[in-house]
Amino acid sequence: MSAERDDIGSLDWRGEGTAGDLLIRGAHGFDPLTGLDRECDIVVRGGRIAEIAEAGAGEAPEGGEEIDASGLHAFPAFFDPHVHLRTPGQEYREDIESGSRAAAAGGFCGIVAMANTDPVVDDPAILSALRERAESEAVVPTGFVATVTKGMAGRELTEMAALREAGAVGFSDDGLPITDAGVMRRALQYQHLVGGTILLHEEDPALTGDGVMGEGAVSAALGLAGVPDTSESTMIARDGALCLYEDARAHVQHLSARTSVEAVAAAKQAGAKLTAELTPHHLVLTDEEVRSLDARFKMNPPLRTEDDRRALIEALRSGVVDCIGTDHAPHAPHEKEIPFEAANMGVTGLETAFAALYTELVLPGVVDLALIVERMGAGAAVFDLEPSRIEVGAEADVALVDLDAEWEAGADGWESRSVNSCFAGRRLRSRPVVTIVAGTVAYRRREFTMKVAG
Amino acid sequence: MRHLLSIEDLDRGEIELICDRARSFAEVGRRDIKKVPTLRGRTIVSLFYEASTRTSSSFELAAKRLSADVVSVKSVGSSVDKGESLRDTIATLSAYEPEAIVIRSPEAGAAALVANWTEAAVVNAGDGKHEHPSQALLDVYTLIDHVGPLDGKRIWIVGDVAHSRVARSCIRAFVTMGAEVTVAGPPTLIPRGIETLGCEVAYDLGDIGEADVIYALRMQKERMNHAFVPSLREYAVNYQINGRRLGPRQLVMHPGPVNRGVELSPEVIDGPASLITAQVASGLLVRMAILYEILAGGERPRPLSRIGGGGDRSRESESSPIGEPA
Numbered sequence: 001m002s003a004e005r006d007d008i009g010s011l012d013w014r015g016e017g018t019a020g021d022l023l024i025r026g027a028h029g030f031d032p033l034t035g036l037d038r039e040c041d042i043v044v045r046g047g048r049i050a051e052i053a054e055a056g057a058g059e060a061p062e063g064g065e066e067i068d069a070s071g072l073h074a075f076p077a078f079f080d081p082h083v084h085l086r087t088p089g090q091e092y093r094e095d096i097e098s099g100s101r102a103a104a105a106g107g108f109c110g111i112v113a114m115a116n117t118d119p120v121v122d123d124p125a126i127l128s129a130l131r132e133r134a135e136s137e138a139v140v141p142t143g144f145v146a147t148v149t150k151g152m153a154g155r156e157l158t159e160m161a162a163l164r165e166a167g168a169v170g171f172s173d174d175g176l177p178i179t180d181a182g183v184m185r186r187a188l189q190y191q192h193l194v195g196g197t198i199l200l201h202e203e204d205p206a207l208t209g210d211g212v213m214g215e216g217a218v219s220a221a222l223g224l225a226g227v228p229d230t231s232e233s234t235m236i237a238r239d240g241a242l243c244l245y246e247d248a249r250a251h252v253q254h255l256s257a258r259t260s261v262e263a264v265a266a267a268k269q270a271g272a273k274l275t276a277e278l279t280p281h282h283l284v285l286t287d288e289e290v291r292s293l294d295a296r297f298k299m300n301p302p303l304r305t306e307d308d309r310r311a312l313i314e315a316l317r318s319g320v321v322d323c324i325g326t327d328h329a330p331h332a333p334h335e336k337e338i339p340f341e342a343a344n345m346g347v348t349g350l351e352t353a354f355a356a357l358y359t360e361l362v363l364p365g366v367v368d369l370a371l372i373v374e375r376m377g378a379g380a381a382v383f384d385l386e387p388s389r390i391e392v393g394a395e396a397d398v399a400l401v402d403l404d405a406e407w408e409a410g411a412d413g414w415e416s417r418s419v420n421s422c423f424a425g426r427r428l429r430s431r432p433v434v435t436i437v438a439g440t441v442a443y444r445r446r447e448f449t450m451k452v453a454g
Numbered sequence: 455m456r457h458l459l460s461i462e463d464l465d466r467g468e469i470e471l472i473c474d475r476a477r478s479f480a481e482v483g484r485r486d487i488k489k490v491p492t493l494r495g496r497t498i499v500s501l502f503y504e505a506s507t508r509t510s511s512s513f514e515l516a517a518k519r520l521s522a523d524v525v526s527v528k529s530v531g532s533s534v535d536k537g538e539s540l541r542d543t544i545a546t547l548s549a550y551e552p553e554a555i556v557i558r559s560p561e562a563g564a565a566a567l568v569a570n571w572t573e574a575a576v577v578n579a580g581d582g583k584h585e586h587p588s589q590a591l592l593d594v595y596t597l598i599d600h601v602g603p604l605d606g607k608r609i610w611i612v613g614d615v616a617h618s619r620v621a622r623s624c625i626r627a628f629v630t631m632g633a634e635v636t637v638a639g640p641p642t643l644i645p646r647g648i649e650t651l652g653c654e655v656a657y658d659l660g661d662i663g664e665a666d667v668i669y670a671l672r673m674q675k676e677r678m679n680h681a682f683v684p685s686l687r688e689y690a691v692n693y694q695i696n697g698r699r700l701g702p703r704q705l706v707m708h709p710g711p712v713n714r715g716v717e718l719s720p721e722v723i724d725g726p727a728s729l730i731t732a733q734v735a736s737g738l739l740v741r742m743a744i745l746y747e748i749l750a751g752g753e754r755p756r757p758l759s760r761i762g763g764g765g766d767r768s769r770e771s772e773s774s775p776i777g778e779p780a
Contacts, residue, residue, distance in 0.1 A: 209680075215645075215646055215647075216646065216647045217647035217650035218647070219645065219646075219647065220645040220646060220647035220648040220650065220651070221622070221647070221648075221650060221651055222562055222563075222584055223562055223582055223583030223584040223585070223617075223618075223619055223622050224562055224582075224583070224584075226645070226646070228646075293562055293563030293566060293567075293584075334539065337541065337567075338539065338540060338541070338567070339540070339559065339561030339562065339563050339564045339567060339581075339582075340561070340562055340563050341561045341562060341582060342561055
């Protein structure tokens with residue numbers, strides 16, 4: 001069955017083939033890629049943006065929906081290159097439906113699921129089964145990576161060509177590093193046959209040791225084993241050198257430290273084809289949160305110091321970091337509401353990503369709204385996909401966001417099956433209200449009503 | 455005081471309050487019947503997820519001296535051993551409506567979590583490598599008893615600081631009480647950033663002559679598996695407190711159990727400078743004081759008798775609320 005597919009690298013969702021007609025009336029259109037920044041009516045026909053009219057001048061397509069978006073911003077919908085949907089095998093934490101619904105609620109029109117499931121996605125049959133499920137369950141277009149090594153054991157390469165044929169959008173052993181430099185080198189060499197990028201969870205287990213949080217004053221005070229930043233940066237330096245030598249590409253996931261930013265910058269400077277990603281939690285929080293010993297602040301890589309956080313923000317501004325990814329990692333209560341050292345690593349993030357960044361970085365004037373909107377869409381390019389745009393002719397992938405909304409994260413529940421959000425209980429400003437994919441409404445908040453025109 | 459979770463939560467006044475309360479209990483230990491009815495009818499659960507001799511026995515005896523009913527649960531042989539989660543165990547034990555839970559856990563923050571899950575007052579008897587507040591309080595009590603107020607006293611804590619909850623609680627407590635604290639040990643066992651707790655750091659014992667008190671930490675043999683130090687022999691050569699290193703007038707402490715011939719030499723353990731047995735004796739009094747303060751205390755009952763300032767102990771014990779022999 002997989003052999004029939006010729007759509008290498010495509011995303012799957014239950015709305016495949018739909019091509020909606022609708023009118024988004026009176027939104028503040030805002031797209032850093034096209035320069036759009038004004039109130040307008042966006043007319044969608046056949047799933048594509050047909051017209052960007054003056055506010056009040058747009059006409060709803062016959063039989064299409066009309067969305068009164070006055071007071072809302074219309075952004076090109078976001079893309080998350082890094083989520084965990086926990087399927088197959090760990091559906092008690094998340095499944096394709098719940099995870100992609102969380103994505104839609106966060107304003108995302110595309111997500112890429114990691115392969116560290118149970119079993120891991122190292123076999124074309126598993127990948128094909130996942131894609132079929134996504135076709136019937138995924139609320140937004142969903143891509144799947146396959147593992148780089150068999151069983152994610154770090155020793156032998158998977159059948160990367162067959163996996164690519166079956167539709168793997170890329171390759172990653174995320175959750176674990178590829179410790180053996182020889183294996184990493186062969187994977188990069190093989191890329192010249194199979195294409196696609198390799199997404200890297202950079203960590204040297206020998207330096208991480210038993211570490212459960214960032215190493216520094218807070219870990220010393222708490223008596224928790226710390227993870228030095230060199231655990232990450234030395235591996236980035238190694239893989240930057242390998243990419244350069246093999247003329248191959250790789251994507252460095254979730255940078256956590258200043259030294260990691262420096263390692264990515266140096267590799268890029270030398271000409272290595274690296275891209276890099278940052279999570280909202282590393283941009284907003286520091287290891288001071290861990291003083292609470294609340295395992296909602298436990299993730300890998302760990303939160304680090306304020307100096308590291310500032311370096312990450314600067315990396316976002318300077319372009320050393322290409323995109324934002326949430327590393328949405330659902331865990332059940334019995335895996336998180338336990339002592340810190342025993343708890344699993346990882347936090348959910350899809351439903352709070354934009355609001356957390358808007359509240360903590362944009363509102364205080366640390367970064368511009370345009371930078372956040374652009375970098376939250378830029379993850380698509382990691383997989384050679386076009387980031388969404390609000391311009392005539394583009395697929396209508398739009399996030400309608402109420403920038404004035406105030407809410408307490410988690411107070412009215414989550415779309416995700418899991419509740420392990422590091423932002424739970426925080427007052428956040430701004431909230432995605434409606435998410436449109438290919439001209440159809442993939443998600444709207446319950447209180448938001450729409451009418452059918454004509 | 456609602457719970458005792460960490461020394462970090464205590465100010466100087468609260469530490470002094472517990473020391474003064476402990477001092478008032480010293481008199482009980484001199485009676486024929488070493489028991490007061492203060493906590494009669496109260497239930498205290500002692501839940502130990504790690505091996506312990508001193509801490510578990512002295513909390514249990516402290517509770518009994520105060521006439522409380524004590525239930526001791528050890529991880530081995532209990533449902534904990536069968537994989538029951540901490541939260542489920544606490545829910546089970548809370549059904550007995552205990553007034554206090556004393557908990558020792560190999561994981562940092564366990565006592566604080568338990569405090570969220572139960573109505574009982576929670577006493578942290580050691581959580582991972584984080585804190586061991588009752589140990590630090592008994593050490594402060596012991597020291598004040600022997601040298602008076604700690605202001606300006608120089609205390610060196612020597613050994614495996616990285617893996618020591620005692621070190622973390624003692625640094626905090628000694629600094630809070632005005633002492634100048636230095637931690638010393640192999641660089642592989644001194645955590646990066648420890649100086650933010652207000653102590654100095656040394657990697658050799660060259661300046662240990664300045665110390666008024668040397669607090670040696672237990673060198674755990676299992677650390678050898680992780681190659682934190684090349685050998686116990688090399689450790690002892692560089693960091694053992696022995697007769698050659700120990701100056702006159704310097705006092706030696708240790709939280710126990712001691713590895714004889716590793717962190718301390720036998721002549722120091724058994725010599726006149728050692729406060730080790732005094733620490734154990736203080737442990738009982740201080741743990742009585744802790745249980746008293748969280749279960750029967752509340753108000754500061756009377757002016758404090760600072761050490762050396764109290765020629766008036768007899769009157770003080772008359773007005774003391776600890777009651778008559780049971």
